[in-house]
Amino acid sequence: MATRSVYKGSRRKLVLAFDIGTTFSGISYSILDPGQVPEIKGVTRFPANEHISGASKIPTIIYYDAQGKVRAVGAEATCEGILEQAQDGNWTKAEWFKLHLRSKIGAGKTLTEHIPDLPPNKTVIEVFADFLRYMLQCAKSYIEDTHANGPDLWTSVEGDIDFVLSHPNGWEGTEQTQMRKAIVLSGLIPDTDSGHSRVSFVTEGEASLHYAIQNSVLSTSMKKGNGIVIVDAGGGTIDISSYSDVADSTTNSYEEIAVPQCHFHGAIFVSLLAKVFLEEFLKDSDFVDDVEHIVKCFNETTKPRFRNIEEPQYVKFGSLRDNDPLVNIRIGQLKLAGSDVAKFFEPSINCIATSVLEQCRTSHTKIAHVVLVGGFAANDWMFNSVSKLLSKQDLNVLRPENHVNKAVSDGAISFYLDHFVRSRVSRLAYGTMGARAYAPWDAEHRARQKDLYRSASGQLLVSGAFFIALPKNVQVSETKEFRISMVQEARYRMLSSSITCEVWCYRGMGPPPQWEDLGAGKFSHLCDISANVSHVIQPRIGLTGQMYYEQDFDMVLLFGLTELKAQIAWKENGVEKRGPAKIVYDPVSDAPGDTTPTLLPPPPTNSHPSGGSPFSPSKKNKKKKGNRA
Structure with a gap:
Protein backbone atom coordinates (compact mmCIF):
# COMPACT_ATOMS: atom_id res chain seq x y z
CA MET A 1 0.00 0.00 0.00
CA ALA A 2 1.28 3.46 -0.91
CA THR A 3 2.08 5.78 1.99
CA ARG A 4 0.05 8.95 2.36
CA SER A 5 1.09 12.30 3.78
CA VAL A 6 -0.68 14.01 6.64
CA TYR A 7 -3.39 16.52 5.83
CA LYS A 8 -1.86 20.00 5.88
CA GLY A 9 -5.07 22.01 5.87
CA SER A 10 -5.95 24.31 8.74
CA ARG A 11 -9.44 22.95 9.41
CA ARG A 12 -11.40 19.74 9.17
CA LYS A 13 -12.80 18.84 5.76
CA LEU A 14 -14.97 16.09 4.29
CA VAL A 15 -14.50 14.55 0.84
CA LEU A 16 -17.30 12.43 -0.64
CA ALA A 17 -16.96 10.24 -3.73
CA PHE A 18 -20.12 9.14 -5.51
CA ASP A 19 -19.87 6.20 -7.89
CA ILE A 20 -23.23 6.34 -9.63
CA GLY A 21 -23.26 3.22 -11.74
CA THR A 22 -25.71 2.00 -14.33
CA THR A 23 -27.15 -0.63 -11.98
CA PHE A 24 -25.54 -0.08 -8.56
CA SER A 25 -24.02 2.92 -6.79
CA GLY A 26 -21.62 3.38 -3.90
CA ILE A 27 -20.19 6.04 -1.62
CA SER A 28 -16.73 6.43 -0.14
CA TYR A 29 -15.44 9.27 1.98
CA SER A 30 -12.52 10.67 3.93
CA ILE A 31 -12.53 13.03 6.88
CA LEU A 32 -9.47 15.25 6.69
CA ASP A 33 -8.22 16.39 10.09
CA PRO A 34 -5.21 18.74 10.30
CA GLY A 35 -2.01 16.86 11.09
CA GLN A 36 -3.60 13.44 10.57
CA VAL A 37 -3.09 10.92 7.76
CA PRO A 38 -6.42 10.69 5.88
CA GLU A 39 -8.14 7.32 5.66
CA ILE A 40 -10.55 6.06 3.02
CA LYS A 41 -13.82 4.73 4.37
CA GLY A 42 -16.95 3.42 2.71
CA VAL A 43 -20.62 3.82 3.46
CA THR A 44 -21.70 0.25 4.23
CA ARG A 45 -25.21 0.76 5.55
CA PHE A 46 -28.10 2.19 3.57
CA PRO A 47 -31.84 2.58 4.16
CA ALA A 48 -33.64 -0.77 3.66
CA ASN A 49 -30.22 -2.48 3.62
CA GLU A 50 -29.52 -2.25 7.35
CA HIS A 51 -29.89 -6.02 7.73
CA ILE A 52 -27.08 -6.68 5.23
CA SER A 53 -23.72 -6.38 6.98
CA GLY A 54 -21.14 -4.53 4.91
CA ALA A 55 -23.48 -3.72 2.02
CA SER A 56 -21.36 -1.35 -0.06
CA LYS A 57 -23.78 -0.51 -2.88
CA ILE A 58 -27.43 0.18 -3.55
CA PRO A 59 -29.48 -0.24 -6.74
CA THR A 60 -29.46 2.82 -8.99
CA ILE A 61 -33.25 3.09 -9.07
CA ILE A 62 -35.76 5.87 -8.36
CA TYR A 63 -39.55 5.64 -8.29
CA TYR A 64 -41.56 8.79 -9.10
CA ASP A 65 -45.27 9.27 -8.56
CA ALA A 66 -47.61 10.77 -11.14
CA GLN A 67 -46.78 14.29 -9.91
CA GLY A 68 -43.04 13.73 -10.40
CA LYS A 69 -42.27 13.42 -6.68
CA VAL A 70 -39.60 10.96 -5.53
CA ARG A 71 -41.25 8.05 -3.71
CA ALA A 72 -38.51 5.41 -3.31
CA VAL A 73 -34.78 5.29 -4.04
CA GLY A 74 -32.01 2.69 -3.93
CA ALA A 75 -32.61 -0.41 -1.82
CA GLU A 76 -35.93 1.08 -0.69
CA ALA A 77 -37.11 0.78 -4.30
CA THR A 78 -36.65 -3.00 -4.18
CA CYS A 79 -38.41 -3.71 -0.88
CA GLU A 80 -41.28 -6.14 -0.70
CA GLY A 81 -44.52 -4.38 -1.44
CA ILE A 82 -42.95 -1.54 -3.44
CA LEU A 83 -44.00 -3.05 -6.77
CA GLU A 84 -47.60 -3.23 -5.59
CA GLN A 85 -47.46 0.36 -4.33
CA ALA A 86 -45.96 1.47 -7.63
CA GLN A 87 -48.74 -0.19 -9.61
CA ASP A 88 -51.49 1.16 -7.36
CA GLY A 89 -50.03 4.66 -7.31
CA ASN A 90 -49.12 4.80 -11.00
CA TRP A 91 -45.46 5.31 -10.15
CA THR A 92 -42.74 5.35 -12.80
CA LYS A 93 -39.37 3.67 -12.33
CA ALA A 94 -36.15 5.33 -13.48
CA GLU A 95 -33.29 2.87 -13.97
CA TRP A 96 -30.16 2.76 -16.11
CA PHE A 97 -30.66 6.53 -16.36
CA LYS A 98 -26.91 7.12 -16.26
CA LEU A 99 -26.73 5.89 -19.85
CA HIS A 100 -28.91 8.81 -20.97
CA LEU A 101 -25.90 11.03 -20.23
CA ARG A 102 -23.70 9.16 -22.69
CA SER A 103 -22.25 10.67 -25.84
CA LYS A 104 -24.42 10.00 -28.88
CA ILE A 105 -21.32 9.66 -31.05
CA GLY A 106 -19.88 6.23 -31.80
CA ALA A 107 -21.25 3.12 -30.08
CA GLY A 108 -23.46 5.20 -27.79
CA MET A 135 -26.70 9.76 -1.85
CA LEU A 136 -25.76 12.79 0.25
CA GLN A 137 -28.51 11.96 2.74
CA CYS A 138 -27.22 8.37 2.97
CA ALA A 139 -23.68 9.62 3.61
CA LYS A 140 -24.91 12.05 6.26
CA SER A 141 -26.91 9.39 8.11
CA TYR A 142 -24.05 6.91 8.04
CA ILE A 143 -21.43 9.37 9.29
CA GLU A 144 -23.71 10.70 12.02
CA ASP A 145 -24.53 7.15 13.18
CA THR A 146 -21.06 5.59 13.06
CA HIS A 147 -18.67 8.33 14.21
CA ALA A 148 -18.21 9.63 17.72
CA ASN A 149 -20.16 12.88 18.06
CA GLY A 150 -21.40 12.19 14.55
CA PRO A 151 -24.02 14.97 14.33
CA ASP A 152 -21.49 17.57 15.51
CA LEU A 153 -18.91 16.22 13.08
CA TRP A 154 -21.34 16.54 10.18
CA THR A 155 -22.35 20.05 11.18
CA SER A 156 -18.69 21.11 11.19
CA VAL A 157 -18.09 20.05 7.57
CA GLU A 158 -21.42 20.11 5.72
CA GLY A 159 -21.07 23.64 4.39
CA ASP A 160 -17.86 23.00 2.45
CA ILE A 161 -17.81 19.38 1.27
CA ASP A 162 -15.64 18.47 -1.71
CA PHE A 163 -17.17 15.95 -4.13
CA VAL A 164 -15.53 13.53 -6.55
CA LEU A 165 -17.72 12.13 -9.32
CA SER A 166 -16.52 9.20 -11.40
CA HIS A 167 -17.61 8.52 -14.96
CA PRO A 168 -16.83 6.11 -17.82
CA ASN A 169 -13.60 6.53 -19.78
CA GLY A 170 -15.46 7.55 -22.91
CA TRP A 171 -17.14 10.60 -21.36
CA GLU A 172 -15.83 14.03 -22.23
CA GLY A 173 -16.46 17.62 -21.23
CA THR A 174 -20.06 17.54 -22.47
CA GLU A 175 -20.97 14.75 -20.07
CA GLN A 176 -18.99 16.34 -17.22
CA THR A 177 -20.93 19.56 -17.77
CA GLN A 178 -24.23 17.71 -17.43
CA MET A 179 -23.03 16.06 -14.22
CA ARG A 180 -21.99 19.44 -12.83
CA LYS A 181 -25.42 20.87 -13.67
CA ALA A 182 -26.99 17.95 -11.83
CA ILE A 183 -24.94 18.45 -8.68
CA VAL A 184 -25.83 22.16 -8.71
CA LEU A 185 -29.52 21.34 -9.20
CA SER A 186 -29.35 18.86 -6.32
CA GLY A 187 -28.29 21.67 -3.98
CA LEU A 188 -25.02 19.98 -3.02
CA ILE A 189 -23.01 22.97 -4.27
CA PRO A 190 -23.92 26.56 -5.18
CA ASP A 191 -23.85 27.64 -8.82
CA THR A 192 -20.75 29.80 -8.37
CA ASP A 193 -17.11 29.49 -9.37
CA SER A 194 -16.20 28.53 -5.81
CA GLY A 195 -19.02 25.99 -5.74
CA HIS A 196 -17.95 24.47 -9.05
CA SER A 197 -14.37 24.20 -7.77
CA ARG A 198 -15.57 21.79 -5.08
CA VAL A 199 -16.36 19.15 -7.73
CA SER A 200 -13.69 16.94 -9.28
CA PHE A 201 -14.12 14.35 -12.02
CA VAL A 202 -12.17 11.15 -12.51
CA THR A 203 -12.57 8.38 -15.04
CA GLU A 204 -13.57 4.98 -13.72
CA GLY A 205 -10.36 3.57 -15.16
CA GLU A 206 -8.12 6.01 -13.30
CA ALA A 207 -10.10 5.58 -10.08
CA SER A 208 -9.63 1.82 -10.40
CA LEU A 209 -5.87 2.31 -10.80
CA HIS A 210 -5.77 4.24 -7.53
CA TYR A 211 -7.73 1.48 -5.84
CA ALA A 212 -5.29 -1.14 -7.14
CA ILE A 213 -2.32 0.87 -5.87
CA GLN A 214 -3.84 1.27 -2.42
CA ASN A 215 -4.61 -2.45 -2.23
CA SER A 216 -1.05 -3.46 -3.21
CA VAL A 217 -2.22 -5.14 -6.41
CA LEU A 218 0.50 -3.38 -8.40
CA SER A 219 3.38 -3.85 -5.97
CA THR A 220 4.86 -6.87 -7.73
CA SER A 221 3.74 -6.26 -11.29
CA MET A 222 5.22 -2.77 -11.49
CA LYS A 223 8.62 -3.65 -10.05
CA LYS A 224 9.91 -4.86 -13.40
CA GLY A 225 8.82 -1.69 -15.18
CA ASN A 226 6.04 -3.37 -17.14
CA GLY A 227 2.77 -1.66 -17.92
CA ILE A 228 -0.55 -2.83 -16.57
CA VAL A 229 -4.08 -2.78 -17.98
CA ILE A 230 -6.94 -1.91 -15.63
CA VAL A 231 -10.29 -3.39 -16.70
CA ASP A 232 -13.24 -1.90 -14.82
CA ALA A 233 -16.11 -4.24 -15.67
CA GLY A 234 -19.27 -2.56 -14.44
CA GLY A 235 -22.98 -2.77 -14.98
CA GLY A 236 -23.15 -0.66 -18.13
CA THR A 237 -19.64 -0.19 -19.47
CA ILE A 238 -16.30 -1.93 -19.74
CA ASP A 239 -13.58 0.67 -19.16
CA ILE A 240 -10.05 -0.19 -20.26
CA SER A 241 -7.01 1.87 -19.16
CA SER A 242 -3.26 1.24 -19.17
CA TYR A 243 -0.55 2.66 -16.92
CA SER A 244 3.06 2.28 -15.89
CA ASP A 245 5.05 3.76 -13.05
CA VAL A 246 7.38 6.69 -13.72
CA ALA A 247 10.85 5.16 -13.58
CA ASP A 248 12.77 8.24 -12.42
CA SER A 249 10.19 9.38 -9.87
CA THR A 250 10.96 9.36 -6.15
CA THR A 251 7.24 9.29 -5.33
CA ASN A 252 4.37 7.04 -6.36
CA SER A 253 3.78 8.48 -9.83
CA TYR A 254 2.19 6.80 -12.81
CA GLU A 255 1.58 7.68 -16.42
CA GLU A 256 -1.11 6.61 -18.81
CA ILE A 257 0.46 4.66 -21.67
CA ALA A 258 -2.39 4.06 -24.16
CA VAL A 259 -5.63 5.68 -25.25
CA PRO A 260 -8.29 4.54 -22.75
CA GLN A 261 -11.34 2.74 -24.06
CA CYS A 262 -14.99 2.51 -23.08
CA HIS A 263 -17.35 -0.17 -24.40
CA PHE A 264 -21.03 -0.81 -23.80
CA HIS A 265 -20.61 -4.45 -22.85
CA GLY A 266 -21.20 -4.37 -19.09
CA ALA A 267 -23.28 -6.82 -17.07
CA ILE A 268 -26.63 -5.42 -18.24
CA PHE A 269 -25.87 -6.58 -21.77
CA VAL A 270 -25.60 -10.16 -20.53
CA SER A 271 -29.12 -9.69 -19.19
CA LEU A 272 -30.34 -8.21 -22.47
CA LEU A 273 -29.06 -11.23 -24.39
CA ALA A 274 -30.70 -13.53 -21.84
CA LYS A 275 -33.98 -11.69 -22.35
CA VAL A 276 -33.78 -12.05 -26.14
CA PHE A 277 -33.06 -15.77 -25.77
CA LEU A 278 -35.92 -16.34 -23.30
CA GLU A 279 -38.45 -14.44 -25.38
CA GLU A 280 -37.74 -16.79 -28.26
CA PHE A 281 -37.42 -19.91 -26.10
CA LEU A 282 -40.72 -19.31 -24.27
CA LYS A 283 -42.73 -17.76 -27.11
CA ASP A 284 -45.12 -20.74 -27.32
CA SER A 285 -45.30 -21.27 -23.57
CA ASP A 286 -47.75 -19.90 -21.01
CA PHE A 287 -44.71 -18.44 -19.26
CA VAL A 288 -43.79 -16.01 -22.04
CA ASP A 289 -45.43 -13.20 -20.07
CA ASP A 290 -43.10 -13.95 -17.16
CA VAL A 291 -39.90 -13.23 -19.09
CA GLU A 292 -39.23 -9.93 -17.28
CA HIS A 293 -39.54 -11.64 -13.90
CA ILE A 294 -37.43 -14.61 -15.02
CA VAL A 295 -34.68 -12.26 -16.22
CA LYS A 296 -34.80 -10.46 -12.86
CA CYS A 297 -34.33 -13.78 -11.05
CA PHE A 298 -31.55 -14.71 -13.50
CA ASN A 299 -29.76 -11.45 -12.67
CA GLU A 300 -29.99 -11.98 -8.93
CA THR A 301 -28.89 -15.62 -8.75
CA THR A 302 -27.92 -17.50 -11.89
CA LYS A 303 -25.85 -14.81 -13.60
CA PRO A 304 -23.49 -13.91 -10.72
CA ARG A 305 -23.01 -17.60 -9.80
CA PHE A 306 -22.40 -18.97 -13.29
CA ARG A 307 -19.00 -20.62 -13.58
CA ASN A 308 -19.24 -23.93 -15.46
CA ILE A 309 -20.36 -24.32 -19.08
CA GLU A 310 -20.72 -28.10 -18.65
CA GLU A 311 -23.37 -27.88 -15.93
CA PRO A 312 -27.05 -27.00 -16.42
CA GLN A 313 -28.14 -23.71 -14.88
CA TYR A 314 -31.36 -23.14 -12.98
CA VAL A 315 -33.45 -20.00 -12.60
CA LYS A 316 -35.92 -20.24 -9.73
CA PHE A 317 -38.76 -17.85 -10.50
CA GLY A 318 -42.07 -19.45 -9.50
CA SER A 319 -43.85 -21.88 -7.20
CA LEU A 320 -44.11 -25.66 -7.04
CA ARG A 321 -47.17 -25.51 -9.30
CA ASP A 322 -45.31 -23.85 -12.20
CA ASN A 323 -44.44 -26.61 -14.67
CA ASP A 324 -43.94 -26.93 -18.43
CA PRO A 325 -41.67 -29.83 -19.42
CA LEU A 326 -41.59 -28.68 -23.06
CA VAL A 327 -39.51 -25.65 -22.04
CA ASN A 328 -37.64 -27.23 -19.13
CA ILE A 329 -39.72 -25.61 -16.38
CA ARG A 330 -40.28 -27.80 -13.35
CA ILE A 331 -41.53 -26.86 -9.87
CA GLY A 332 -40.94 -23.17 -10.55
CA GLN A 333 -37.43 -23.54 -11.97
CA LEU A 334 -36.26 -22.97 -15.52
CA LYS A 335 -33.42 -25.22 -16.63
CA LEU A 336 -30.92 -23.75 -19.10
CA ALA A 337 -27.96 -25.39 -20.78
CA GLY A 338 -24.66 -24.03 -19.52
CA SER A 339 -23.58 -23.51 -23.13
CA ASP A 340 -26.56 -21.21 -23.72
CA VAL A 341 -25.77 -19.12 -20.65
CA ALA A 342 -22.14 -18.88 -21.75
CA LYS A 343 -23.28 -17.30 -25.01
CA PHE A 344 -24.85 -14.44 -23.06
CA PHE A 345 -21.39 -13.61 -21.68
CA GLU A 346 -19.49 -14.15 -24.91
CA PRO A 347 -19.66 -10.60 -26.40
CA SER A 348 -18.45 -9.04 -23.14
CA ILE A 349 -15.61 -11.55 -22.76
CA ASN A 350 -14.48 -11.07 -26.36
CA CYS A 351 -14.72 -7.29 -25.97
CA ILE A 352 -12.42 -7.32 -22.95
CA ALA A 353 -9.87 -9.63 -24.57
CA THR A 354 -9.82 -7.70 -27.85
CA SER A 355 -9.55 -4.34 -26.09
CA VAL A 356 -6.70 -5.47 -23.85
CA LEU A 357 -4.75 -6.72 -26.86
CA GLU A 358 -5.38 -3.39 -28.59
CA GLN A 359 -3.96 -1.63 -25.54
CA CYS A 360 -0.88 -3.84 -25.76
CA ARG A 361 -0.46 -3.05 -29.44
CA THR A 362 -0.70 0.75 -29.07
CA SER A 363 0.91 1.19 -25.65
CA HIS A 364 4.00 3.33 -25.13
CA THR A 365 5.30 0.67 -22.70
CA LYS A 366 5.26 -3.12 -22.76
CA ILE A 367 2.25 -4.53 -20.90
CA ALA A 368 2.50 -7.74 -18.89
CA HIS A 369 -0.39 -7.66 -16.41
CA VAL A 370 -4.16 -7.17 -16.45
CA VAL A 371 -6.23 -6.30 -13.37
CA LEU A 372 -10.01 -6.81 -13.38
CA VAL A 373 -12.17 -4.80 -10.99
CA GLY A 374 -15.84 -3.83 -10.84
CA GLY A 375 -18.95 -5.78 -9.96
CA PHE A 376 -18.98 -7.72 -13.23
CA ALA A 377 -15.39 -8.85 -12.58
CA ALA A 378 -16.63 -10.81 -9.55
CA ASN A 379 -18.26 -13.32 -11.92
CA ASP A 380 -16.01 -16.38 -12.08
CA TRP A 381 -17.00 -17.42 -15.61
CA MET A 382 -16.17 -14.01 -17.01
CA PHE A 383 -12.89 -13.75 -15.10
CA ASN A 384 -11.73 -17.27 -15.94
CA SER A 385 -12.67 -16.93 -19.61
CA VAL A 386 -10.78 -13.65 -19.97
CA SER A 387 -7.79 -15.15 -18.15
CA LYS A 388 -7.75 -18.13 -20.49
CA LEU A 389 -7.81 -15.97 -23.61
CA LEU A 390 -5.16 -13.50 -22.44
CA SER A 391 -2.81 -16.06 -20.93
CA LYS A 392 -2.20 -17.28 -24.48
CA GLN A 393 -0.58 -13.88 -25.08
CA ASP A 394 1.63 -14.20 -21.97
CA LEU A 395 -0.50 -11.76 -19.98
CA ASN A 396 -1.02 -12.32 -16.27
CA VAL A 397 -4.65 -11.66 -15.27
CA LEU A 398 -5.58 -10.99 -11.65
CA ARG A 399 -8.26 -9.35 -9.52
CA PRO A 400 -8.12 -7.92 -5.99
CA GLU A 401 -9.24 -10.22 -3.22
CA ASN A 402 -11.65 -7.85 -1.52
CA HIS A 403 -14.63 -5.81 -2.65
CA VAL A 404 -13.87 -5.35 -6.34
CA ASN A 405 -17.22 -3.56 -6.63
CA LYS A 406 -15.93 -0.75 -4.38
CA ALA A 407 -12.91 -0.05 -6.56
CA VAL A 408 -14.27 3.09 -8.21
CA SER A 409 -15.60 4.95 -5.16
CA ASP A 410 -12.57 4.11 -2.98
CA GLY A 411 -10.27 4.88 -5.90
CA ALA A 412 -11.97 8.23 -6.47
CA ILE A 413 -11.10 9.28 -2.91
CA SER A 414 -7.52 8.10 -3.46
CA PHE A 415 -7.45 10.18 -6.67
CA TYR A 416 -8.38 13.23 -4.59
CA LEU A 417 -5.87 12.49 -1.82
CA ASP A 418 -2.94 10.89 -3.63
CA HIS A 419 -3.11 11.99 -7.26
CA PHE A 420 -0.82 9.26 -8.59
CA VAL A 421 -1.29 9.89 -12.33
CA ARG A 422 0.93 12.68 -13.70
CA SER A 423 0.39 12.33 -17.44
CA ARG A 424 -2.41 11.11 -19.66
CA VAL A 425 -2.76 10.04 -23.28
CA SER A 426 -4.78 12.16 -25.70
CA ARG A 427 -8.02 10.37 -26.59
CA LEU A 428 -8.44 12.08 -29.96
CA ALA A 429 -6.70 14.53 -32.25
CA TYR A 430 -7.61 18.09 -31.22
CA GLY A 431 -7.38 21.35 -33.10
CA THR A 432 -9.35 24.20 -34.62
CA MET A 433 -10.82 25.24 -37.95
CA GLY A 434 -9.32 28.29 -39.63
CA ALA A 435 -7.94 29.76 -42.84
CA ARG A 436 -4.65 29.46 -44.70
CA ALA A 437 -2.98 32.11 -46.81
CA TYR A 438 -3.98 31.32 -50.40
CA ALA A 439 -1.19 29.72 -52.44
CA PRO A 440 -2.16 29.52 -56.14
CA TRP A 441 0.54 26.91 -56.83
CA ASP A 442 -1.09 24.50 -54.34
CA ALA A 443 -3.65 22.17 -55.96
CA GLU A 444 -5.59 21.82 -52.68
CA HIS A 445 -5.97 25.60 -52.52
CA ARG A 446 -7.01 25.92 -56.16
CA ALA A 447 -9.67 23.24 -55.59
CA ARG A 448 -11.27 25.48 -52.97
CA GLN A 449 -11.90 28.65 -54.98
CA LYS A 450 -15.37 28.89 -53.46
CA ASP A 451 -13.80 29.21 -50.00
CA LEU A 452 -11.60 32.21 -50.86
CA TYR A 453 -12.11 35.55 -49.14
CA ARG A 454 -10.05 38.63 -48.33
CA SER A 455 -9.43 39.63 -44.74
CA ALA A 456 -9.49 43.17 -43.34
CA SER A 457 -5.70 43.29 -43.68
CA GLY A 458 -5.98 42.55 -47.41
CA GLN A 459 -4.69 38.98 -47.19
CA LEU A 460 -6.31 36.45 -49.56
CA LEU A 461 -7.32 33.41 -47.51
CA VAL A 462 -8.89 30.01 -48.06
CA SER A 463 -11.14 28.75 -45.28
CA GLY A 464 -11.97 25.22 -44.17
CA ALA A 465 -8.50 24.27 -42.92
CA PHE A 466 -7.94 22.13 -39.84
CA PHE A 467 -4.99 23.04 -37.63
CA ILE A 468 -3.97 20.23 -35.31
CA ALA A 469 -3.04 21.11 -31.75
CA LEU A 470 -2.54 17.69 -30.26
CA PRO A 471 -2.43 14.37 -32.14
CA LYS A 472 -4.13 11.26 -30.83
CA ASN A 473 -2.24 8.83 -28.56
CA VAL A 474 0.32 11.34 -27.28
CA GLN A 475 1.39 11.36 -23.63
CA VAL A 476 0.70 14.78 -22.14
CA SER A 477 1.78 15.89 -18.68
CA GLU A 478 -0.63 17.76 -16.45
CA THR A 479 1.39 20.97 -16.71
CA LYS A 480 2.10 20.95 -20.45
CA GLU A 481 0.44 23.86 -22.23
CA PHE A 482 -0.82 24.04 -25.79
CA ARG A 483 -1.58 27.36 -27.42
CA ILE A 484 -3.99 28.48 -30.07
CA SER A 485 -2.50 31.71 -31.39
CA MET A 486 -5.45 33.64 -32.76
CA VAL A 487 -6.02 36.90 -34.63
CA GLN A 488 -9.31 38.67 -35.26
CA GLU A 489 -9.42 41.54 -37.76
CA ALA A 490 -11.92 44.29 -38.59
CA ARG A 491 -11.84 47.41 -40.75
CA TYR A 492 -13.43 49.51 -38.02
CA ARG A 493 -12.90 49.65 -34.29
CA MET A 494 -16.02 47.63 -33.57
CA LEU A 495 -14.47 44.35 -32.53
CA SER A 496 -16.31 42.43 -29.85
CA SER A 497 -15.08 42.71 -26.28
CA SER A 498 -15.26 38.91 -26.08
CA ILE A 499 -14.02 36.29 -28.48
CA THR A 500 -14.89 32.65 -29.01
CA CYS A 501 -12.45 30.00 -30.14
CA GLU A 502 -13.88 26.71 -31.34
CA VAL A 503 -12.06 23.50 -30.45
CA TRP A 504 -12.64 20.56 -32.78
CA CYS A 505 -11.62 16.94 -32.57
CA TYR A 506 -11.07 14.28 -35.20
CA ARG A 507 -12.68 10.91 -34.49
CA GLY A 508 -11.28 9.01 -37.45
CA MET A 509 -8.83 6.14 -37.22
CA GLY A 510 -5.78 7.70 -38.86
CA PRO A 511 -4.17 11.15 -38.72
CA PRO A 512 -6.62 14.02 -39.39
CA PRO A 513 -6.59 15.60 -42.87
CA GLN A 514 -5.58 19.24 -43.30
CA TRP A 515 -8.97 20.19 -44.70
CA GLU A 516 -12.39 19.79 -43.16
CA ASP A 517 -14.06 18.52 -46.34
CA LEU A 518 -11.62 15.59 -46.47
CA GLY A 519 -12.67 14.42 -43.01
CA ALA A 520 -15.63 12.32 -44.21
CA GLY A 521 -17.78 13.49 -41.31
CA LYS A 522 -15.18 12.51 -38.70
CA PHE A 523 -14.66 16.05 -37.38
CA SER A 524 -16.88 17.08 -34.49
CA HIS A 525 -17.17 20.23 -32.44
CA LEU A 526 -15.84 19.69 -28.91
CA CYS A 527 -16.35 23.03 -27.17
CA ASP A 528 -16.16 26.82 -27.40
CA ILE A 529 -13.65 28.80 -25.38
CA SER A 530 -14.59 32.41 -24.74
CA ALA A 531 -12.70 35.24 -23.07
CA ASN A 532 -12.63 39.03 -22.78
CA VAL A 533 -10.12 40.48 -25.25
CA SER A 534 -11.22 44.13 -25.32
CA HIS A 535 -7.83 45.19 -23.96
CA VAL A 536 -5.83 43.70 -26.86
CA ILE A 537 -7.25 45.74 -29.77
CA GLN A 538 -4.45 47.30 -31.83
CA PRO A 539 -4.51 49.45 -35.01
CA ARG A 540 -2.58 48.05 -37.99
CA ILE A 541 -1.77 49.03 -41.59
CA GLY A 542 -2.92 46.46 -44.16
CA LEU A 543 -1.43 45.38 -47.48
CA THR A 544 -3.32 48.12 -49.33
CA GLY A 545 -2.17 50.83 -46.93
CA GLN A 546 -5.53 51.08 -45.18
CA MET A 547 -5.85 50.99 -41.42
CA TYR A 548 -7.61 48.07 -39.78
CA TYR A 549 -7.89 46.75 -36.22
CA GLU A 550 -6.55 43.52 -34.85
CA GLN A 551 -6.91 41.43 -31.71
CA ASP A 552 -3.88 39.18 -31.21
CA PHE A 553 -3.95 36.67 -28.36
CA ASP A 554 -3.39 33.05 -27.36
CA MET A 555 -5.82 30.52 -25.97
CA VAL A 556 -3.80 28.41 -23.52
CA LEU A 557 -5.10 24.85 -23.13
CA LEU A 558 -4.18 22.07 -20.71
CA PHE A 559 -5.19 18.67 -22.07
CA GLY A 560 -3.33 16.58 -19.49
CA LEU A 561 -5.86 16.90 -16.65
CA THR A 562 -9.07 14.96 -16.07
CA GLU A 563 -10.88 18.10 -17.27
CA LEU A 564 -9.88 20.47 -20.07
CA LYS A 565 -8.68 23.81 -18.66
CA ALA A 566 -8.17 27.08 -20.53
CA GLN A 567 -6.79 30.61 -20.13
CA ILE A 568 -6.21 33.59 -22.40
CA ALA A 569 -2.72 35.09 -22.82
CA TRP A 570 -1.55 38.31 -24.48
CA LYS A 571 1.47 40.60 -24.51
CA GLU A 572 1.71 44.06 -22.97
CA ASN A 573 5.01 45.86 -23.55
CA GLY A 574 6.66 42.52 -24.20
CA VAL A 575 5.37 40.97 -20.98
CA GLU A 576 2.86 38.13 -21.11
CA LYS A 577 -0.39 38.65 -19.24
CA ARG A 578 -3.07 36.05 -18.54
CA GLY A 579 -6.77 36.08 -17.85
CA PRO A 580 -9.63 33.63 -17.37
CA ALA A 581 -11.36 31.81 -20.22
CA LYS A 582 -14.68 30.00 -20.11
CA ILE A 583 -15.24 26.60 -21.69
CA VAL A 584 -18.73 25.95 -23.02
CA TYR A 585 -19.74 22.49 -24.21
CA ASP A 586 -22.61 22.11 -26.64
CA PRO A 587 -24.38 18.92 -27.65
CA VAL A 588 -21.96 17.08 -29.91
CA SER A 589 -22.51 17.89 -33.57
CA ASP A 590 -21.64 15.62 -36.45
CA ALA A 591 -21.03 18.51 -38.82
CA PRO A 592 -18.75 21.50 -38.34
CA GLY A 593 -21.28 23.94 -39.78
CA ASP A 594 -20.07 27.35 -40.99
CA THR A 595 -16.29 27.29 -41.09
CA THR A 596 -15.80 30.80 -42.43
CA PRO A 597 -13.51 31.98 -39.67
CA THR A 598 -13.58 35.19 -37.74
CA LEU A 599 -10.46 33.90 -35.99
CA LEU A 600 -7.40 33.66 -38.21
CA PRO A 601 -4.51 31.57 -36.88
CA PRO A 602 -1.10 33.07 -37.75
CA PRO A 603 1.64 30.84 -39.21
CA PRO A 604 4.60 29.63 -37.16
CA THR A 605 8.07 31.10 -37.64
CA ASN A 606 9.58 30.45 -41.09
CA SER A 607 6.55 28.46 -42.20
CA HIS A 608 5.49 28.32 -45.82
CA PRO A 609 2.40 30.45 -46.46
CA SER A 610 0.39 27.38 -47.44
CA GLY A 611 1.13 25.31 -44.36
CA GLY A 612 1.81 25.52 -40.70
CA SER A 613 -0.20 25.18 -37.52
CA PRO A 614 -1.48 27.84 -35.14
CA PHE A 615 -0.52 25.63 -32.19
CA SER A 616 2.65 25.05 -30.30
CA PRO A 617 3.16 23.55 -26.85
CA SER A 618 4.45 25.96 -24.22
CA LYS A 619 5.78 28.50 -26.72
CA LYS A 620 3.83 31.06 -28.73
CA ASN A 621 4.17 31.02 -32.50
CA LYS A 622 5.77 34.11 -34.00
CA LYS A 623 4.14 35.73 -37.02
CA LYS A 624 5.28 37.18 -40.29
CA LYS A 625 3.70 40.57 -40.75
CA GLY A 626 0.69 40.39 -43.04
CA ASN A 627 0.52 36.57 -43.20
CA ARG A 628 -2.28 34.35 -41.97
CA ALA A 629 -1.86 30.59 -42.17
Missing part, protein backbone atom coordinates in the same frame (compact mmCIF):
# COMPACT_ATOMS: atom_id res chain seq x y z
CA LYS A 109 -25.79 6.27 -30.59
CA THR A 110 -27.15 2.72 -31.04
CA LEU A 111 -28.14 2.19 -27.41
CA THR A 112 -31.33 4.22 -27.25
CA GLU A 113 -33.68 1.32 -27.98
CA HIS A 114 -32.15 -0.73 -25.15
CA ILE A 115 -32.32 1.95 -22.43
CA PRO A 116 -35.53 2.41 -20.41
CA ASP A 117 -37.20 5.77 -21.02
CA LEU A 118 -36.92 8.51 -18.44
CA PRO A 119 -40.04 9.24 -16.36
CA PRO A 120 -42.51 11.68 -17.96
CA ASN A 121 -41.49 15.34 -17.73
CA LYS A 122 -38.12 14.45 -16.23
CA THR A 123 -34.73 15.22 -17.76
CA VAL A 124 -31.69 13.07 -17.11
CA ILE A 125 -30.13 15.98 -15.19
CA GLU A 126 -33.16 16.15 -12.89
CA VAL A 127 -33.11 12.40 -12.24
CA PHE A 128 -29.37 12.48 -11.66
CA ALA A 129 -29.83 15.39 -9.23
CA ASP A 130 -32.49 13.52 -7.26
CA PHE A 131 -30.19 10.52 -6.90
CA LEU A 132 -27.23 12.69 -5.85
CA ARG A 133 -29.42 14.31 -3.20
CA TYR A 134 -30.35 10.87 -1.87
